[in-house]
Structure formats: C-alpha cells, structure tokens
Amino acid sequence: MKQSEIVARDLTNRIVSENLPEGTRLPNEREMLETYQVGRSTLREALRLLESRGVLTIRSGRDGGPVVRGPRASDLGEALTLLLQFERVPFSEVFAARQALEPRLARMAAENMDDETLAEMAGCNERMAANLDDRELFRKENFRFHELVAAAAQNKVLELFSAALESVAGGLAFGVVAGQFTRAHRAVALDAHRNLLKAFVSRDPDAAEEAMRLHLEEGRASWLAAYRDLSRRPVQWASAATHGAARTEF
Template identity: 35%
Template sequence: MRPRADVTKKTKRALSLAQHIVRDIEAGAHIAGDRLPREDEMLARYDVARATLREALRFLELQGVIHLQLGRGGGPVVARPQTGDFANSLSLILHFMEADLRGLLELREAIAPDVAAYAAQRATTGDLSALADCLKELERNVEGSRFEELNRRFHDLLGWASGNPLFGLLTSAMHLLTREFSHSLGYSAQERAVQLRFLRRVLEAVRTGDSEAARNSMARLVSGSAAYLAERSPELVSQKVRWGHI
C-alpha cells in the first residue's frame, strides 16, 4: 500500500498543476471549445508524470473547466463552468453539513430582498424584457404544471439583473438545490395568486427604479412563501440536502 504522505504529495502536485493550467487558459485567452495541447505536449511543457497530468485534467473536468474528448484527435477542450457545476459542489458540502431545506429558505429570505433592490438600480432593458416575458408566461401558467419552474426562472432572471454575478450564481444554484424538493410540493391556487401579485409589484418597482419598493415586495413574498411551506409541509422543510439530487 502506498504511504499516505506519498498520496497527499501526488494530490497536491496534481492540484498545483490544475491551477497552472487554468492560469495558462486565461493567459492564452482561450474560450469554450478551444483545444488544449495534446498529452505529450503538456507532459513536456509542465514536466510532470503522466499520472499527475491525468489527475489534474480529471479534476478540471469535474469542475467544468474542461471536458475530455475521446477518440482520434481528442483531448482536453476548454469549457465554461456552469451554475450546475457550482451547485453540485455546494450540495456535496451541504450534504456533510446536514443542511436542510429550511436553511436554504432562510438564506433566500436574507438575500432575495436586496437582490430585488439592486435589480431596481441596475436592470438593463434586456433584463426588463426578459422579466416581463417570464411574468407573462407565469400568468398563462398560473394553474399549470410549469408554475414552479417559471417562478424559479423569474427569480433567476432577477438575480442576474442585479448586476452582480455572485447574486445571480447563488440564486440560480439555490434553485437547483431546491428543485428536487419542489417536485414533492405543489402551491395551492390561492398561494400561486398571492405570489403572482407580489411578483407583479416587484417587476413594477424594478421597472421604475424604486429599490425600496422592490425590496419590500420581495421581502413579503419570500417570507410569506417560507411560512406557507413550513405550515403546509413541515416534514419536507426538514429534509436534508443530498448530493447527487441536482
């Protein structure tokens, strides 16, 4: 059996190499779809063992930085990490922290009002158009099976409209983490109507640049939604986040 110290040293070398490759991707201004050098070229460039290079590349693939193309002419191809990559890593951490849906709902209550306020200050014409289109779809599907999906999409769009990609990333990741839970719960017709009413108010406040109104309307929406979920399905709210459910 290989001594633990040797395994740890190899892992550190692979991680250091992965970081080096990322810096080279940035320095070379590579974009998604660009091919990286072949394995023999990378071995010569980085002066590492084949096993170390392959471990580094596997690590980058897991993080969504590259994908490994198989077959003749294959090899590492630059990718762009997606929200799902972040959400997957986050769900693994939350799994071991034994976080539950209630914790995610409380996080949403903490940040969603400020996200709406920032969107009121920074939303572009394109953002407003996308939000308005999404709201129209929600109104058409208020009694349909796509209500929860479109509701999440509206909040996602609002997160990215905040002008801060961290808000957009976190909002979208939270929705990926909670999507599995939502399959077990349907909003009542009355709750859907309430949420739609507040979403209209949020959009109007964002459109007019009224950040305080946007914050207040969103605060009432998310706090009311959390109270509804806690009362209707307390056992669901207590369920733990599990890795692999995204």
C-alpha cells in the same frame, strides 16, 4: 502543493487569460507532456481534477481529449448541497439564507435596472401567465425571472451565490419532489412577480425589497403547507442533471 495541482492551476490560468470559449479543444496529451514536463499519470490527475471542478470535459474516442467547459453556478450549488448534507443543515436554514439574500438583491436590482432587463422580465411574466398549467415551463420562466433579478444587482459574487442557493432549494435536494404545488400556488407566485416588476419599473428599491420579502415568505408558506415536516429535513445531495428537474416554483 502536488505537481498535478500546479499543472491544473496553470491550465486554468491559460483558459481564463486567453478567454478560451466553451468547446475549445485543448492540446493533446503528447503536447501537454512536452509543455509541462511531467509524467503521464500526473497530467491525467490534473485533467481529472479540472474535470471534477467543471473547468473542462474529457471526451473519449479517436477525436477525444480535454475540451473547455467552464464552471457553472449549478456546479457550485451541487458542491454546496453536498457540504450542507455533511453539516446536517435543515431545509429551514436554506430558506432563511434565501430570505436574507434575495430581498437585498431586489433592492440592488431596482437601483441598477435597465429597460432591456425590464422587457425580459415582463416576457417571463407573460409566458408564466399564459402557461399556468404547464408546470415545467412555468418553473423555467420563474427561474429565469429570479436570474434576471440577481444579474441586475450587478454583483457577480451575490449573483452566483443566489443561483447556488436556488439550486440547493430544489425539491430533490430534500428528498421530495415539488409535485404538490397547485395552479393556485403558481398564480400567487405570478402575482408576486408582477408586484416585483412594478417596483423595478418604478426604480423603487424599498418597494422591490419588500415585494421580494413577501414573495419568499409566501413561497415558504406554500412549501410548508405541502410538506409539513420539510423545515426539519436535512439537505440531501443530488446530481445536477437530476436536481435541475425539481426547482422551486417561486
């Protein structure tokens, strides 16, 4: 293992073990050089490695230096998108993965649902219903609803992978923009969310799993109606900043 990797892992372990919150300033370069007893180039390589992994941000200027950031699900989604592009994975396989994972998450969520999460889900649906013509707000609330489902499943690995898949499924990841989804499509998605919420309120795992399965199948049909050749298109990498603007609407 390279010395820079050893330093990077030690810094990561420190951030995690000390539970340093995002925005925490780390020691300056002089202090780190004394702590790790390495050359300046080795330390800077370690910091660049951690920045590329989303662990920290390196600020420039007089008051600059390394600052804790913390990896996010969108970082995993971006890395996964790039990997899938090199593997020439088509859109259809990403949808198949979502259709395999999210109904299971819905079942697990129904088994672990609490009243606070139910109230937040209901709020998402209310805001979606009141803003069917506001595509950006509708998409934001839709994404939040699915986040809540994944979190309620109480399995952090599956929750993070679900968020990464959703990120990959954004329209720009396939060289398209989700501009052909109509008000009617959004109304269908909202109805699906209402059915899901009913199943969660009843704490009915079978109903929740089936409702999510139907929801994703309807979403897949809507995508294919808007983009007939979409299932054959390969995944294409896009930066997280751009990618976030084109999330799926179901």
